[in-house]
Amino acid sequence: MFSYFKGIIDNIIINNNRNILILEVNNIGYEIQIPSRFARQLDINSKTIIQIFTHFQVRDDQHILYGFSVAAERDLFRQLIAISGIGSQSAIALIDTLGLEDLVQAIVTGNIRLLTKTPGVGQKTAERIALELKTKLSQWRISAGINLNTIHVLPNAEIMADLEMTLLALGYTNNEIQQAISVISQDNLLQKNPHVEEWIRNAIAFLSLNT
Known part of the structure; x- marks a missing residue:
């Protein structure tokens, strides 16, 4: 429904360990949950207009906006929550812990050990993510401009x-x-x-x- 917003940062607050960006767009303040690594990149004192790529989630009891710094991160989030048993908070945690490129790398190469470094993601969940998204992301990451050759090498x-x-x-x-x-x-x-x-x-x- 909402692809992105362009507005000015009003505030960033932490609510139940979730980073909530208050983005003012045409005199309306939108509450948008964002990854913590994205929150650390933002300057709440800046008055420049920023662009946030969003996903709008509708539930029976609430409507939630999730925001990301780039469209590829938002699109990866959508692919993660499409997997049975992977909720929005687990998807945010995966992106937060590993970052866009490292997360794609871990899924495409089936690096279960790296995926399980994410809080709340166990062995079976990591295996399911790799199984369901490995082929999809192998193709998608090319159109998204994600180069796996730039990914770091982990210590032994x-x-x-x-x-x-x-x-x-x-x-x-x-x-x-x-x-x-x-x-x-x-x-x-x-x-x-x-x-x-x-x-x-x-x-x-x-x-x-x-x-």
């Missing part, structure tokens, strides 16, 4: 386990940890480094600047 399982345990012990959330891993894993030099201490140091440096 032992480094990953130690890294996650250390960061959890320091008080970081699983979502923050996966975002840090997603970013630092793109460092070509770090990919070749077998010392977990360097991975931890880089992750903490990233999180210190972005949390």
Whole structure:
């Protein structure tokens, strides 16, 4: 029903761990739930007009607008919620944890371990997502302009386990940890480094600047 909105950011509020963007469009404020990684990119003090690609969900008890920074992310969200058992919050969590390109990469390659890094997504759910969307996304990602060759290489399982345990012990959330891993894993030099201490140091440096 609504493909996108163009308006000015009025506010971003957190309600039940959900990021709600208040977007003013022609003197009307729309409440739009957005991924947290998108919320962090927005400047609530900016008066410039932004474009939000939206999905309008109608339920018996409520109508909800979901918003995304690019159309491809919105379209991926729609494909996820079309899977039986995948609700809108699980779809948002998948996008939030892995990001658009990494999520497509994980589904197309059947990387169940990476998919299960998302809070609330277990082994069976991850397998169902990969099974139902692998072929569809292999074709769709080309028209969407998503190049899988740019996706990072994850550290080996032992480094990953130690890294996650250390960061959890320091008080970081699983979502923050996966975002840090997603970013630092793109460092070509770090990919070749077998010392977990360097991975931890880089992750903490990233999180210190972005949390």
